[in-house]
Amino acid sequence: MASDEVKLLGAWPSPYVLRARIALNIKRVNYEFLEEKFGTKSDLLLKSNPVHKKIPVLIHGENPIAESLIIVQYIDEFWASGPQILPSDPYNRAVARFWAAYIDDKWYPNARAILMADEGEAKKAALQGAIEGLNLLEDAFLKCSNGGKFFGGDKIGYLDIALGGFLGWIRVIERMGDVTLIGNCPNLLKWGENFAGDDSVKDVLPETEKLFEVAKFIVAKTKASAKH
Amino acid sequence: MADEVVLLDTFFSMFGMRARLALAEKGIEYEYKEENLGDKSPVLLEMNPVHKKIPVLIHNGKPVCESLIIVQYIDEVWKDNNSPSLLPSDPYQKAQARFWADFVDKKLYDAGRRLCTTKGDELETAKKDFIEVLKLLEAELGEKSYFGGENFGFGDVALITYSNWFYSYETCGNFSVEEHCPKLMEWVKRCMEKESVSKSLADPKKIYDSILVFKKKHGFE
Numbered sequence: 001m002a003s004d005e006v007k008l009l010g011a012w013p014s015p016y017v018l019r020a021r022i023a024l025n026i027k028r029v030n031y032e033f034l035e036e037k038f039g040t041k042s043d044l045l046l047k048s049n050p051v052h053k054k055i056p057v058l059i060h061g062e063n064p065i066a067e068s069l070i071i072v073q074y075i076d077e078f079w080a081s082g083p084q085i086l087p088s089d090p091y092n093r094a095v096a097r098f099w100a101a102y103i104d105d106k107w108y109p110n111a112r113a114i115l116m117a118d119e120g121e122a123k124k125a126a127l128q129g130a131i132e133g134l135n136l137l138e139d140a141f142l143k144c145s146n147g148g149k150f151f152g153g154d155k156i157g158y159l160d161i162a163l164g165g166f167l168g169w170i171r172v173i174e175r176m177g178d179v180t181l182i183g184n185c186p187n188l189l190k191w192g193e194n195f196a197g198d199d200s201v202k203d204v205l206p207e208t209e210k211l212f213e214v215a216k217f218i219v220a221k222t223k224a225s226a227k228h
Numbered sequence: 229m230a231d232e233v234v235l236l237d238t239f240f241s242m243f244g245m246r247a248r249l250a251l252a253e254k255g256i257e258y259e260y261k262e263e264n265l266g267d268k269s270p271v272l273l274e275m276n277p278v279h280k281k282i283p284v285l286i287h288n289g290k291p292v293c294e295s296l297i298i299v300q301y302i303d304e305v306w307k308d309n310n311s312p313s314l315l316p317s318d319p320y321q322k323a324q325a326r327f328w329a330d331f332v333d334k335k336l337y338d339a340g341r342r343l344c345t346t347k348g349d350e351l352e353t354a355k356k357d358f359i360e361v362l363k364l365l366e367a368e369l370g371e372k373s374y375f376g377g378e379n380f381g382f383g384d385v386a387l388i389t390y391s392n393w394f395y396s397y398e399t400c401g402n403f404s405v406e407e408h409c410p411k412l413m414e415w416v417k418r419c420m421e422k423e424s425v426s427k428s429l430a431d432p433k434k435i436y437d438s439i440l441v442f443k444k445k446h447g448f449e
Contacts, residue, residue, distance in 0.1 A: 065327075077319040094300070097297045101294055
């Protein structure tokens with residue numbers, strides 16, 4: 001393989017894969033997208049991410065890089081001459097990293113549980129947690145955006161990518177769970193529209209309708225296997 | 229104007245130790261404030277309202293939270309003061325360092341916690357998981373002196389702060405890390421020869437004492 005060939009192992013519905021694709025688009029990097037079939041793991045995936053066996057994996061020349069936020073930072077640092085993804089100021093970088101970690105460690109498990117948990121207390125708690133999380137992110141947006149359209153200011157940055165990967169899924173969860181999440185956050189709602197329309201996003205953002213079909217399938221499958 | 233650096237921490241926290249270690253590596257003077265986690269200070273609650281956890285680095289009044297984020301912040305802010313860099317400059321090496329630090333947090337903490345709080349079959353599973361994770365890390369270390377290669381770095385910082393918890397894990401789980409991962413223990417000894425490491429880590433017996441207190445308080449005996 002040529003030393004500068006770029007491949008991305010992924011699947012179109014994955015919010016984590018979407019993060020990597022947006023970052024590559026921002027830097028205008030040509031890459032080959034290798035779609036993993038749902039329910040199977042290719043030899044290449046198992047070889048390039050033996051530790052977690054998960055997508056996305058960026059394969060740059062001979063070098064595999066795993067974990068979406070690590071991939072995004074790698075893309076930003078390797079293709080340093082393109083538009084900057086992480087803020088240049090170390091403090092703002094720390095803030096962006098904090099909220100990205102919050103989204104993955106705290107917010108997403110709640111959001112996911114809205115669909116996966118059985119009706120009752122668990123689901124209520126998950127919804128409450130997800131709404132609180134978005135309220136926190138709405139505040140964070142006001143602080144980080146500095147009057148701009150994005151967390152990154154005038155252009156999409158690290159935290160936009162971190163949350164934006166989930167944008168389609170937020171819409172799906174609202175519909176499937178018959179709940180309001182981003183709908184009660186006016187600034188995030190506007191941010192979502194701007195994000196979805198951005199050049200680096202619009203061609204790779206999955207259609208909500210298609211995601212909805214995938215979500216129905218995944219939820220049904222997960223609940224069925226939980227019962228056995 | 230001189231930098232004002234404060235660290236909110238607790239002595240036994242492997243996460244807090246990472247911040248202490250990074251500050252020591254970079255030669256930064258700071259004020260250490262020990263938090264009582266059973267009675268969190270107003271400063272902690274104000275500086276980390278989202279998680280209410282230590283460590284929190286307060287730099288000129290502005291808080292930075294989450295240990296690995298703090299370590300990167302320290303490395304980036306004080307990058308030009310002739311101290312060693314904790315993260316490599318090569319983007320791929322940097323990604324690798326971040327990957328393994330993330331792996332430590334995702335896998336080791338949980339297995340370790342279960343080692344200290346479970347019994348019977350659950351404990352045996354925790355022990356198996358814990359050893360498996362250490363073996364993977366030992367394999368990644370390979371023949372290198374440090375996870376960062378020739379130089380002590382981010383990946384080493386992330387893992388070494390668990391080493392003074394090994395005594396507690398071994399005692400709770402009745403096993404020996406050295407027996408399963410001798411090369412990893414050599415790496416631990418190598419790291420402990422660095423002054424920044426030995427002065428940032430806590431006494432293993434004191435950590436164990438604090439775990440016993442915790443277990444008694446929460447009924448984990």
